[in-house]
Amino acid sequence: MARTSTIRAIAHALPAKVLAHEELVARFGERSLASILKMSGIRERRVVAPGQCASDLALAAAQRLLKHVPVDPATIDALIFASQTPDYRIPATASILQAKLELAETCCTFDLVQTCPSFVFAMQAGHSMVVAGTARRVLVLSADALTTLIHPQDRGLVTLHGDAAVATLVEPCDDGQGGIELFAAGTAGQHYDRLLVPAGGARLPASEETRREQTDDSGCTRTLEHLFMDGPAVFHFVVYRVRDFLAKLLKDHGLTVADFDTVLLHQANKTMVDMLYKSLGVPSEKRFYYLEHVGNSSGASLPSVLAQAWREGVVKAGSRTLLCSFGGGFAWGAFVIRWPADADAAVPGDVDVPPPTAT
Amino acid sequence: MDLCVKQNIADELQIDPDSLTSDTPLADLPYWDSVTILSVMVILGDATGQEISPMEMANLKTFGDIEALYAAKTG
Numbered sequence: 460m461a462r463t464s465t466i467r468a469i470a471h472a473l474p475a476k477v478l479a480h481e482e483l484v485a486r487f488g489e490r491s492l493a494s495i496l497k498m499s500g501i502r503e504r505r506v507v508a509p510g511q512c513a514s515d516l517a518l519a520a521a522q523r524l525l526k527h528v529p530v531d532p533a534t535i536d537a538l539i540f541a542s543q544t545p546d547y548r549i550p551a552t553a554s555i556l557q558a559k560l561e562l563a564e565t566c567c568t569f570d571l572v573q574t575c576p577s578f579v580f581a582m583q584a585g586h587s588m589v590v591a592g593t594a595r596r597v598l599v600l601s602a603d604a605l606t607t608l609i610h611p612q613d614r615g616l617v618t619l620h621g622d623a624a625v626a627t628l629v630e631p632c633d634d635g636q637g638g639i640e641l642f643a644a645g646t647a648g649q650h651y652d653r654l655l656v657p658a659g660g661a662r663l664p665a666s667e668e669t670r671r672e673q674t675d676d677s678g679c680t681r682t683l684e685h686l687f688m689d690g691p692a693v694f695h696f697v698v699y700r701v702r703d704f705l706a707k708l709l710k711d712h713g714l715t716v717a718d719f720d721t722v723l724l725h726q727a728n729k730t731m732v733d734m735l736y737k738s739l740g741v742p743s744e745k746r747f748y749y750l751e752h753v754g755n756s757s758g759a760s761l762p763s764v765l766a767q768a769w770r771e772g773v774v775k776a777g778s779r780t781l782l783c784s785f786g787g788g789f790a791w792g793a794f795v796i797r798w799p800a801d802a803d804a805a806v807p808g809d810v811d812v813p814p815p816t817a818t
Numbered sequence: 819m820d821l822c823v824k825q826n827i828a829d830e831l832q833i834d835p836d837s838l839t840s841d842t843p844l845a846d847l848p849y850w851d852s853v854t855i856l857s858v859m860v861i862l863g864d865a866t867g868q869e870i871s872p873m874e875m876a877n878l879k880t881f882g883d884i885e886a887l888y889a890a891k892t893g
Contacts, residue, residue, distance in 0.1 A: 494830055495853045498860075615852045677851030690852045691859055691872035699869055730860060 460592035461631030463638035464585070465799055468528045470806035471625040471766040472520035473505040473753060475813045478606075478621075487614050491678075495618045500729025504621035504754030506606045508814030513544045513602035514552045516624030516759075518559055519812040521600060524626040525560070527806045533563040536594035541571040541581035541758055544604045556600065567594065574654065575725050575786025576644070577601060577758035578625070579794055583642045585629040597629040603757040605686065608656055610672075612680035616688060619728060621754025625762035637777075637797035643708045644792035647700070653692040654787030658683035693789075697731050701785045702738045708793055709739075716741050719795075721774055725784035726750035726760045747773050760784070769805035776802040819885045823865045827884065830857040840882030858884065866891035 480502050483492055496502065507516070517540065525532055538560075540553035553568035567588075571581050578601045585597035602624035609616045632638030658669035669683040681687060709715060716722065722741045724732050726749055736746050749767045756763055761784040768774040777800050785791035798804070821835075828835035831849050844850045855875055862884070863870045868891040878884055 490832060491849065491851075493832070494849065494857055498853055498857055675852075676845065677853075677855075679852060689872065690856050691875045694856050694859060695870075695872050698863075730856075734860070 461589055462634050463632045463640070464589040464629050465632035465636075465638040465802070466796065466804050467628045467630045468524050468806055469625060469627045469762060469766045469769060469804050470520045470524035470527070470808075471623060471759070471763045471810055472516045472523065472812050473621075473623050473810050474507045474511055474516060475811040476506050476508045478504045478506045478617075478754075483618055486611075491614065492618065495614070498728060498730045499619055499750075500748070501619060501750055501754050503752045504606070504619075505623060505756075506754075507604045507622045510815045511604070511812070512546055513542050513604040513622065513624060514540070514546050514556060515815065516604070516622065516812050517542075517600040517602035517626065518556060520602075520624045520626035521556070521560055521598060523808050524628060524806050527808070528628060530596065530628070532561055535562050535566055535596050535598050537567040537585065537588055537597045538562060539569060539571050539581045539584055539597065539599050541573065541577040541599065541601045542603055543572060543574060543577075543758060544602075544607060545570055553600070562598075573758065573786075573790060574788055575727070575757050575760060576784040576788075576790050576792040578627075578762045579642070579644065579782070579784050579792030582627070582629065582639070582794060583644070583792070586639050586642070589629060589631050595631065599627040599629060601625045601627070601759045601762045603759050605757045608686045610679075610681040610685040613685065615677070615679050615690060616686055619755045621756045623753065623756035623759035623763050625759050625766055627762055632799060637799040637802070640795040640797060641712060642792070642794045643704070645704055645790070647696075647789045650692065650696065650789045651787070653689040653696075653789070654687070656684065656686050694731060696789050697727065697785055698734050698738070700789070701783070701791055702735055704791055705735075705739055705783055705793065714795075716745065718779065719745060719781045720778035721745050721747060721768060722781045723747055723761065723764045723768060723783070725786065726755055726764060727785075728755065757786070766806070770807070774798065774804075776800055819888050820865065823861060823888065826861045826865075827858055830854045830861070838881045840880065840885060842881040844878060844880060844883075862888060862891065
């Protein structure tokens with residue numbers, strides 16, 4: 460058993476297809492997009508092409524990571540696929556990826572379903588396995604293709620979201636070398652209906668009625684099989700509830716923002732992220748953004764930020780990072796990692812995943 | 819309402835602030851939508867230093883309601 464775990468490497472992957480601002484202007488008009496661009500800070504989104512799944516992005520990220528890090532895939536004891544957009548309802552996409560990555564048959568595989576904070580919970584699960592000694596090496600694959608659940612005429616959501624995947628390799632960390640220091644999480648399930656896809660699950664099966672398009676008062680169109688978001692409710696939750704969660708986490712552990720070199724947040728939209736940073740007193744040199752040209756990639760957003768922060772040298776060996784994500788449920792989570800002195804988690808190379816070729 | 823706050827709100831709504839009266843129905847404004855509602859929530863929160871709830875935003879029907887909310891939050 461190890462005292463703690465650490466992230467040995469992290470690699471992200473983005474679909475090559477870009478949904479640019481200009482295309483949305485043609486769809487919705489310049490004036491109606493002006494306030495969204497200003498609020499969100501998102502100018503382009505990476506979106507899956509027809510036939511391209513979240514797991515395809517996850518596979519690409521994992522393959523790049525395994526090519527860069529000299530580990531035998533057969534030594535990966537567990538694969539966790541954290542996603543809201545699996546390949547099938549049954550079986551777990553993690554099992555399919557085990558075969559595609561040619562991992563050992565002794566590998567434990569499972570899907571983890573949560574909204575935007577899924578990376579935190581997947582890390583907690585992987586970390587727990589390492590510390591308990593039930594897995595020496597865990598591959599966490601965070602992947603969401605949320606754009607497949609958003610109606611193309613829902614101006615409020617199609618402008619925000621992108622798709623992405625991230626592969627994170629979790630391993631034991633020796634005593635005194637750093638590693639993950641704490642996890643914290645929370646849930647307020649009474650607000651589940653503020654961010655949801657109402658139909659297509661067991662509670663409201665898909666039907667002709669649930670496929671009927673409806674346009675709301677603000678001109679956004681969707682069906683019950685598409686994602687719905689109550690913007691003010693989500694905004695209020697993040698700006699006040701998540702702020703209070705982080706403030707309490709710091710206080711409970713005798714920490715302040717000064718104890719961290721970087722504070723990384725789920726890239727929901729820039730205004731929201733900035734309000735959270737400001738309320739916590741995070742100075743600009745400890746902030747990092749990765750959304751302007753990729754969009755809000757839901758569960759893949761926070762690990763994408765971390766992967767890119769490593770690639771740009773913002774997160775470094777020996778430094779300490781606070782990571783936090785939040786989303787539908789409502790659910791939220793955070794963890795702290797002190798990077799070992801010899802940490803080198805960046806995975807170089809092209810992050811783009813081309814569309815599938817016709818067969 | 820502070821003129822600067824009114825200007826900021828008018829900018830989000832992409833209209834002349836002089837055209838906003840207490841009786842102006844928000845639903846009649848072409849850019850009163852899910853995104854500008856959030857923007858106004860941020861403007862009011864920043865201007866008053868107070869928490870603005872989703873319910874308070876949902877109850878806004880006229881510009882006069884926004885003015886009343888601002889007044890209530892600034893005491």
